Amino acid sequence: MTDLSTRTVVTGDASKRAQRRPVPQSRGAAVRQRRENIAAYTFLIPWLVGFFGLTVGPMLYTLYLSFTNYNLFSAPTWTGLDNYIRLFTNDPSFIQSAKITLFYVLVGTPLKLAVALGAAMLLNYRDTAATFFRSAFYVPSLIGASVSVAIVWRAMFVTDGPVDSALSFFGINLGGWVGNVDLVVPMMILLAVWGFGGTMIIFLAGLKNIPGELYEAADVDGAGPLRKFRNITLPMLSPVIFFNLLLETIGAFQVFGSAYIISNGTGGPAGMTNFYTVYLYKRAFTDSQMGYASAMAWVLLIVVAIVAIFIFRSSQSWVHYAGDEK
Amino acid sequence: MSATLQTTQAVVTGTAGPQRRVKRKTWKTIIWLIAMIVLAAVILYPLLWLTLATLKPSSEFGTNPGLIPEQPTWQNFVRVSEGIAGVPMWRFFWNTIVLSVVATAATVISHALAAYAFARIRFKGSKILFTCMIATLLLPFHVVIIPQYIIFNNLNLIDTYIPILIGKFLATEAFFVFLIMQFIRSVPRELDEAARIDGAGHARIFFSIMLPLIVPTLTTVAIFTFLGQWNDFFGPLLYLTSPENYPLSMALKMYNDQTSVSDYGATTAASFIALVPVLLFFVIFQRFIITGMSSGAVKG
Numbered sequence: 001m002t003d004l005s006t007r008t009v010v011t012g013d014a015s016k017r018a019q020r021r022p023v024p025q026s027r028g029a030a031v032r033q034r035r036e037n038i039a040a041y042t043f044l045i046p047w048l049v050g051f052f053g054l055t056v057g058p059m060l061y062t063l064y065l066s067f068t069n070y071n072l073f074s075a076p077t078w079t080g081l082d083n084y085i086r087l088f089t090n091d092p093s094f095i096q097s098a099k100i101t102l103f104y105v106l107v108g109t110p111l112k113l114a115v116a117l118g119a120a121m122l123l124n125y126r127d128t129a130a131t132f133f134r135s136a137f138y139v140p141s142l143i144g145a146s147v148s149v150a151i152v153w154r155a156m157f158v159t160d161g162p163v164d165s166a167l168s169f170f171g172i173n174l175g176g177w178v179g180n181v182d183l184v185v186p187m188m189i190l191l192a193v194w195g196f197g198g199t200m201i202i203f204l205a206g207l208k209n210i211p212g213e214l215y216e217a218a219d220v221d222g223a224g225p226l227r228k229f230r231n232i233t234l235p236m237l238s239p240v241i242f243f244n245l246l247l248e249t250i251g252a253f254q255v256f257g258s259a260y261i262i263s264n265g266t267g268g269p270a271g272m273t274n275f276y277t278v279y280l281y282k283r284a285f286t287d288s289q290m291g292y293a294s295a296m297a298w299v300l301l302i303v304v305a306i307v308a309i310f311i312f313r314s315s316q317s318w319v320h321y322a323g324d325e326k
Numbered sequence: 327m328s329a330t331l332q333t334t335q336a337v338v339t340g341t342a343g344p345q346r347r348v349k350r351k352t353w354k355t356i357i358w359l360i361a362m363i364v365l366a367a368v369i370l371y372p373l374l375w376l377t378l379a380t381l382k383p384s385s386e387f388g389t390n391p392g393l394i395p396e397q398p399t400w401q402n403f404v405r406v407s408e409g410i411a412g413v414p415m416w417r418f419f420w421n422t423i424v425l426s427v428v429a430t431a432a433t434v435i436s437h438a439l440a441a442y443a444f445a446r447i448r449f450k451g452s453k454i455l456f457t458c459m460i461a462t463l464l465l466p467f468h469v470v471i472i473p474q475y476i477i478f479n480n481l482n483l484i485d486t487y488i489p490i491l492i493g494k495f496l497a498t499e500a501f502f503v504f505l506i507m508q509f510i511r512s513v514p515r516e517l518d519e520a521a522r523i524d525g526a527g528h529a530r531i532f533f534s535i536m537l538p539l540i541v542p543t544l545t546t547v548a549i550f551t552f553l554g555q556w557n558d559f560f561g562p563l564l565y566l567t568s569p570e571n572y573p574l575s576m577a578l579k580m581y582n583d584q585t586s587v588s589d590y591g592a593t594t595a596a597s598f599i600a601l602v603p604v605l606l607f608f609v610i611f612q613r614f615i616i617t618g619m620s621s622g623a624v625k626g
Contacts, residue, residue: 033450039528040449047440047459047503050496055462058473065472072476119365126358135612136366139373142615143604146557147578148597152376155387155594162375165391194369198619205620246464254466257559261582280468285564290472297469308464 059301065294072288083295093271093279094296100185101276105252108189113244116196120203121233134204137197144195150261154178157187178262184272191258199244206240207233235320242319246311250304256281276300373601380598384591402595410580410592411569415599422556422573425487429555430548432494433502438544440497441506442532446518463500475564485568490561494551502547505618509543510536546618549611553604574600 041048066083068076087094119137123130143149157163159176167174177183214232223231234241256277259267267274267282274282280300284293374393381398382390390396409415443449444456478489497503517539518531526534537544559575566572569580578600581593608615 040447043443047497058470061473
């Protein structure tokens with residue numbers, strides 16, 4: 001299947017080349033092209049309805065609402081930039097929620113990627129029972145965002161729970177993590193890292209695509225494992241790292257369910273699990289402040305866009321596509 | 327370990343070279359195996375703990391953090407089977423199954439249609455629409471939920487499954503469109519060109535040629551949709567208000583909210599019951615899940 005994905009690239013390019021045949025300008029061709037257009041848009045009807053009705057339309061409506069005061073019951077009243085000004089100058093909960101979310105993204109995502117890459121390399125190292133280990137490492141990522149796991153996670157980290165007792169055994173007395181303002185965010189990060197399996201599978205496929213000759217050549221030149229990692233593995237894997245970094249970062253900004261469940265919807269202790277989306281949800285659907293929450297949504301969109309652009313831009317200097325320099 | 331080091335050692339130790347190398351390799355494998363087993367144990371511990379904790383009586387949760395229940399009992403399952411808020415457990419299961427099955431069927435069809443158009447038809451505007459589609463991949467969904475909620479509220483569709491499922495019919499998961507596209511592109515074009523010469527239109531080609539060929543990738547999409555819907559919490563939290571419509575995730579939330587009255591036993595048992603189908607699903611469909619993950623992302 002990994003072979004298949006590389007093949008996809010090859011045939012994909014070939015078919016693109018085939019598409020670039022000069023188009024004959026006869027009337028028959030124009031009629032045929034029109035028929036093609038009609039066929040394509042027929043196939044795309046569901047997607048087009050969804051794209052405009054559930055994505056673009058709502059996005060713009062959110063933008064409009066963000067400049068208003070709206071509580072669902074009376075018509076929105078225009079307030080200009082008030083919501084945005086209030087967010088940044090007069091709402092400590094918002095600033096705190098933005099801070100913990102940024103911390104969660106900036107620490108959790110690199111950590112998760114590092115663990116995923118390390119596990120993928122370990123898996124790639126020997127073949128003994130590799131399928132079993134691969135499955136064992138992968139399973140948490142399928143369920144990591146579920147309510148069940150959030151409940152288990154909290155049970156693991158409560159005072160005198162399994163984690164607390166295990167650490168006490170080694171003389172580390174941290175107490176419960178759930179009620180501790182300093183430890184509850186690390187606990188959420190650990191939950192994210194625990195679900196590293198999906199990312200690991202993608203890294204593993206990338207590792208298997210690196211030609212073995214590269215390592216053999218490095219062996220002949222006497223390169224050690226660290227040099228091989230820096231000069232072969234990382235550059236060859238950089239497109240996959242880029243893909244994972246982008247999707248994982250954007251995903252991490254949107255953490256919701258586990259934080260909501262672990263704090264029973266309160267965002268506590270002391271607002272430390274009041275992640276961005278939890279706070280947005282509470283403002284919109286508990287307090288009915290639709291305008292204010294809409295402003296929050298657009299701030300999130302802009303931040304995510306900036307981060308995505310930053311990752312794309314920076315990728316030009318560190319992402320290496322095989323065959324570029326040929 | 328570099329080959330040069332090994333050869334130097336072989337020279338120094340003389341004739342014992344090859345055996346030594348083999349021995350080193352076995353040792354490395356053993357160390358690797360131990361590391362892997364420890365890692366797997368740490369990773370799977372919470373699931374193992376959950377499984378055995380379902381047998382602990384509620385009173386044991388504060389006192390026994392270990393794996394093995396001191397006084398094992400089936401009582402937790404008995405209480406859970408009775409349900410919560412006057413709704414029996416089977417009802418939550420049934421709701422979850424209905425949601426997941428409809429979501430899966432709708433997602434597969436709508437996304438395959440969109441993917442076919444993008445991958446196989448040359449049409450005006452394809453480039454810009456494709457870019458738009460990929461852009462939605464990066465869009466945080468919170469920027470659309472408030473108007474969506476307002477619309478469904480005005481249409482009196484709160485507490486129905488329509489707001490949760492409608493996106494599945496409308497191909498809103500860009501990642502799946504992309505995944506299916508990649509697969510369609512790997513199908514040789516000669517197949518549909520031959521059909522075109524025989525006079526088949528795109529509808530014929532799609533249904534009789536393409537669909538059977540892309541079953542593997544559709545299976546992957548189906549599995550991920552099913553599991554995603556099974557675990558979905560946000561949609562039901564937002565749109566469902568009466569417990570008899572709740573799926574398992576919301577039933578668990580009710581158990582969780584009640585933990586102040588503390589029935590840890592029942593909460594744990596309910597969490598376990600909700601996870602078992604997912605784990606079974608994984609065991610059965612492992613191959614599709616893992617190959618699907620890899621083929622979507624590695625673009626070479």
